Amino acid sequence: MDPLMLRGMTQPRTRRNVLKLAGLSAAGLALAACGVQGQKAQNSPKPEAVKDFWSQQKKNGKVVFANWPEYMPEGQAPLKQFQQATGIAYEYKEVIQENAEFFGKVRPVLQAGQSLGYDIVVMTNGVQLQHMIDLGFVVELDHKQLPNFAANAGEKYKNRAYDPGNKYTVPYTSGITGIAYNTKYVKEDITSIQSLFDPKYKGRVGMMADAQEIGNFGCFAIGVDPEKSTEADWNKAGELLKKQRDDGLVRKYYDQGYIDAVAKGDVWLTMAWSGDVFQRQLAGEPVKFIVPQEGGTIWTDNMLIPKGAANPVDALMLMDHLYQPAVAAELEEFIQYISPVNGVVDILKQKAAEAKGEDKEALDLMIESPLIFPSEEDYAKLRSYRTLTTAEEQVYNRVFQSITQA
Amino acid sequence: MRRRLTPYLLALPAWLWLAIFLVVPLAAMASVSTQTGNVIDGFQQTFTFANYTDAISRNSPQLLRSLWYGAAATVAMLVLGYPVAYWIAFKGGARKSVYLFLLLLPFFVSFVLRTISWGFLLADDGILFGTLKGWGLLPADFHVLATSFAVIAGLTYNWLPFMILPIYVGLERVDPRVIEASQDLYATKTTTFRKVVLPLSLPGVFAGVLMTFVPAVADPINAAVLGGTQNTMIGNIIQTEYLTNAQYPTASALSFTLMAVLLIGIFTYAKALGTENVLEAAAR
Amino acid sequence: MKNGGFLKLYTWLIIIWLSSPIAVMVLFGFNDKQSKSNTTWQGFTLKWYGKLFEIEGLTGALVNSLLIALAATVVTVVIGTMLGLALGRHRFRGQGATNFLVFAAISTPELVMGASLLSLFVSANLPRDAVTIIIAHVLFSLSFVTVTVRARVLTLDPSLEEAAKDLGASPWGTFRQVTLPAILPGVAAGGMLAFALSIDDYVVTSFVNGSTMTFPLWIVGSVKTGIPPQVNVMGTLIFGIGVLIAVANSIAARRRA
Numbered sequence: 041m042d043p044l045m046l047r048g049m050t051q052p053r054t055r056r057n058v059l060k061l062a063g064l065s066a067a068g069l070a071l072a073a074c075g076v077q078g079q080k081a082q083n084s085p086k087p088e089a090v091k092d093f094w095s096q097q098k099k100n101g102k103v104v105f106a107n108w109p110e111y112m113p114e115g116q117a118p119l120k121q122f123q124q125a126t127g128i129a130y131e132y133k134e135v136i137q138e139n140a141e142f143f144g145k146v147r148p149v150l151q152a153g154q155s156l157g158y159d160i161v162v163m164t165n166g167v168q169l170q171h172m173i174d175l176g177f178v179v180e181l182d183h184k185q186l187p188n189f190a191a192n193a194g195e196k197y198k199n200r201a202y203d204p205g206n207k208y209t210v211p212y213t214s215g216i217t218g219i220a221y222n223t224k225y226v227k228e229d230i231t232s233i234q235s236l237f238d239p240k241y242k243g244r245v246g247m248m249a250d251a252q253e254i255g256n257f258g259c260f261a262i263g264v265d266p267e268k269s270t271e272a273d274w275n276k277a278g279e280l281l282k283k284q285r286d287d288g289l290v291r292k293y294y295d296q297g298y299i300d301a302v303a304k305g306d307v308w309l310t311m312a313w314s315g316d317v318f319q320r321q322l323a324g325e326p327v328k329f330i331v332p333q334e335g336g337t338i339w340t341d342n343m344l345i346p347k348g349a350a351n352p353v354d355a356l357m358l359m360d361h362l363y364q365p366a367v368a369a370e371l372e373e374f375i376q377y378i379s380p381v382n383g384v385v386d387i388l389k390q391k392a393a394e395a396k397g398e399d400k401e402a403l404d405l406m407i408e409s410p411l412i413f414p415s416e417e418d419y420a421k422l423r424s425y426r427t428l429t430t431a432e433e434q435v436y437n438r439v440f441q442s443i444t445q446a
Numbered sequence: 447m448r449r450r451l452t453p454y455l456l457a458l459p460a461w462l463w464l465a466i467f468l469v470v471p472l473a474a475m476a477s478v479s480t481q482t483g484n485v486i487d488g489f490q491q492t493f494t495f496a497n498y499t500d501a502i503s504r505n506s507p508q509l510l511r512s513l514w515y516g517a518a519a520t521v522a523m524l525v526l527g528y529p530v531a532y533w534i535a536f537k538g539g540a541r542k543s544v545y546l547f548l549l550l551l552p553f554f555v556s557f558v559l560r561t562i563s564w565g566f567l568l569a570d571d572g573i574l575f576g577t578l579k580g581w582g583l584l585p586a587d588f589h590v591l592a593t594s595f596a597v598i599a600g601l602t603y604n605w606l607p608f609m610i611l612p613i614y615v616g617l618e619r620v621d622p623r624v625i626e627a628s629q630d631l632y633a634t635k636t637t638t639f640r641k642v643v644l645p646l647s648l649p650g651v652f653a654g655v656l657m658t659f660v661p662a663v664a665d666p667i668n669a670a671v672l673g674g675t676q677n678t679m680i681g682n683i684i685q686t687e688y689l690t691n692a693q694y695p696t697a698s699a700l701s702f703t704l705m706a707v708l709l710i711g712i713f714t715y716a717k718a719l720g721t722e723n724v725l726e727a728a729a730r
Numbered sequence: 731m732k733n734g735g736f737l738k739l740y741t742w743l744i745i746i747w748l749s750s751p752i753a754v755m756v757l758f759g760f761n762d763k764q765s766k767s768n769t770t771w772q773g774f775t776l777k778w779y780g781k782l783f784e785i786e787g788l789t790g791a792l793v794n795s796l797l798i799a800l801a802a803t804v805v806t807v808v809i810g811t812m813l814g815l816a817l818g819r820h821r822f823r824g825q826g827a828t829n830f831l832v833f834a835a836i837s838t839p840e841l842v843m844g845a846s847l848l849s850l851f852v853s854a855n856l857p858r859d860a861v862t863i864i865i866a867h868v869l870f871s872l873s874f875v876t877v878t879v880r881a882r883v884l885t886l887d888p889s890l891e892e893a894a895k896d897l898g899a900s901p902w903g904t905f906r907q908v909t910l911p912a913i914l915p916g917v918a919a920g921g922m923l924a925f926a927l928s929i930d931d932y933v934v935t936s937f938v939n940g941s942t943m944t945f946p947l948w949i950v951g952s953v954k955t956g957i958p959p960q961v962n963v964m965g966t967l968i969f970g971i972g973v974l975i976a977v978a979n980s981i982a983a984r985r986r987a
Contacts, residue, residue: 108954110954114785132787134952138689154852250690285676292592292673293675297671304571322765322766323770430484433691457824463809463869463872467865467869533738546922549744549745550926551969555755555969556965559755563751567754607926612877612878616882616884619915646885649884653881657923660836697841704837704839709833
């Protein structure tokens with residue numbers, strides 16, 4: 041195994057010559073000449089290569105964790121415990137706002153062989169994560185160093201279609217895309233996705249703008265499992281969604297604002313994420329959430345080690361640290377989406393038994409909520425996004441974006 | 447000799463800035479705009495100018511809509527903003543800068559907070575419309591959010607200070623004595639305004655229109671937040687093509703098309719406005 | 731003018747309209763919310779003011795934003811004013827091209843500007859941090875300052891400067907004592923625009939920031955899980971300090987008058 045290639049897997053080619061203004065322009069002209077470089081992953085390195093790579097890495101005593109804002113309790117207790125337990129100093133950065141934007145920003149850097157300066161990055165399963173993996177921007181994990189993950193990760197969160205065998209990623213937190221409705225305006229129990237297409241809610245339906253989200257719901261609506269859907273299915277789903285729009289049922293295709301809209305009654309029912317709805321329920325607003333009988337979408341934010349990370353071993357240790365049930369429970373108490381770690385509910389029950397007043401109320405709500413701990417019945421209905429090849433992706437996007445972005 | 451060098455020395459730092467950080471990246475983008483490929487296999491330079499025709503034919507409704515929204519918002523800003531600039535310039539006294547500062551202050555706070563607040567104020571059954579509906583002054587299904595009107599109003603709101611300030615800057619220079627003199631001459635206020643104040647304020651109006659129309663047309667935020675199902679603007683499409691679809695050539699081609707359209711628009715406008723100053727400002 | 735009173739009322743109405751969402755923002759800084767979402771009124775509390783600086787990342791982001799906006803404004807005002815003077819006062823070779831560039835900078839979609847700047851910085855192996863953010867902010871504010879200053883310069887009478895020169899003033903003296911005071915309203919207005927553009931920028935910054943966070947970036951990221959009320963409090967403080975500055979200026983103006 042060529043050690044240079046090994047180095048290439050994780051070490052950025054740091055050319056320390058900081059260019060002056062003239063150099064900058066030269067670089068720009070070179071940029072103009074070659075444009076956007078492609079770089080297909082050399083179909084995942086051989087298993088020995090990965091093994092060799094990890095055998096050459098050692099603990100460096102520090103780790104940089106890049107995450108979304110409000111994804112870590114104030115005071116960063118889980119990270120502080122990690123530092124105490126391992127002596128590894130951490131830097132925690134809330135630098136990720138959105139998957140597509142994040143990919144747009146890191147792609148040129150990784151493509152140039154430079155390091156992001158992060159050892160762990162959190163991304164949602166979906167097109168951009170797929171691109172990261174396909175472009176060889178993600179370091180393969182060494183599962184020998186992830187004993188807690190092996191022991192405590194929920195079966196539903198292992199071996200997902202977007203990353204078979206958790207080769208590149210382990211889940212950080214999960215959520216469900218289902219239907220939220222405002223019980224002040226909707227006087228029936230919503231159970232079916234067909235309610236989103238019910239003419240009596242004309243102008244009061246919220247749909248998501250994201251092609252993968254709305255595409256999945258379109259597939260559910262025509263009775264197709266989105267994970268196994270074909271181009272013909274997309275077209276059929278697209279026609280249904282187009283009719284829904286042209287009949288004036290849809291008020292708006294939302295990015296994030298749907299939750300305010302449904303809580304205030306601008307829309308009466310809408311595609312929604314479980315965690316958002318749970319927050320509204322905590323606030324006492326009349327918003328209900330269901331996984332439609334036809335199916336709902338489960339998505340997962342995942343931790344991964346980007347190529348060029350300086351401290352991969354420390355990164356693995358931190359990932360594994362977060363898979364201790366006690367630590368995961370602490371995260372869960374703050375994040376209030378769905379924890380991928382087994383045993384969290386028991387720890388929260390213990391805490392609830394000891395807590396008093398408002399804290400106890402909130403904990404009890406969490407423990408009882410199917411939005412935080414989904415039932416087996418719900419899990420059975422949940423599907424992932426369709427994993428798309430590059431060619432499929434173009435077709436898929438065109439079908440659904442022509443509806444949401446008219 | 448020295449005096450002849452002055453303009454070059456004055457322009458030099460800005461030139462450098464624009465050349466390195468604007469021209470070079472734009473040249474790179476121009477190159478990208480005729481490439482083909484995808485993000486995984488890479489993009490090759492194939493001089494595919496069809497990227498432009500494809501992008502335009504697929505997105506012409508959004509492009510035209512953006513121009514219409516931008517124009518409507520700009521007219522609204524001009525109508526709403528001119529009197530404010532006028533009053534501050536002539537009657538603002540020693541507190542002129544205070545008023546200008548107050549106009550801009552809301553924009554020192556993040557657009558996300560302003561947007562969320564508008565969602566709160568304008569909700570269908572919120573404190574404003576909910577109350578009016580309660581009094582029976584509005585029909586129950588009346589709404590402003592998720593309409594073209596909301597998008598245009600949002601653009602107007604967001605860029606209004608950028609219209610007021612340059613107009614003020616131009617008007618402020620007008621000597622009140624000139625106005626008095628002209629009133630003696632023309633007797634009516636309307637004539638004074640038309641013959642004296644308006645021509646003198648035209649450079650400011652030109653600057654204001656330039657600084658509001660152009661960004662308003664390219665704006666991706668207001669349509670996404672305030673619009674409904676068929677209010678997508680070209681800025682949103684560029685964002686989707688670049689970020690979500692990673693179709694860099696399409697996004698670049700669309701951006702250049704947009705820039706070209708805006709350029710033509712502004713030069714036509716400068717011609718139509720027709721005063722010498724403005725023409726000079728725009729074209730020389 | 732007789733209708734001065736009406737226009738005064740009108741101006742204040744516009745100011746109130748522009749500030750109306752700020753009132754909501756201020757209100758929700760006092761919301762005793764029970765969950766992460768902060769969009770439904772649930773009672774009055776002052777506790778967020780007490781916990782103002784408890785979110786480290788947020789505090790840091792705000793400080794970064796203020797420093798970056800100040801630095802970018804200073805640089806932009808200097809080079810933008812110079813360019814505005816050159817374009818408004820002088821005739822020179824390349825003037826048309828310069829005008830064209832100034833215009834192109836305004837018309838470049840933010841996303842394209844951000845993405846292409848990032849490519850440039852990456853190819854030059856320039857680390858992304860506060861410096862690259864400032865470079866980008868100067869770039870997109872530059873035209874606004876230039877255009878505003880030029881609008882002012884075009885209304886000026888060049889004979890004043892000629893007179894100053896004839897009276898033996900040095901070029902620098904002429905600039906400081908004649909030109910600068912005359913264009914100052916334009917420079918100040920341009921500066922305010924530049925500051926507002928910089929402190930509220932999201933798209934361009936999100937590309938060139940590396941791991942340096944700014945206030946708008948942090949807020950956009952937190953939308954997913956719920957914007958903490960400290961954000962409202964910080965917004966309130968920015969606005970409050972602004973109003974105080976305005977009031978102080980206003981009183982000073984009355985004294986002078």
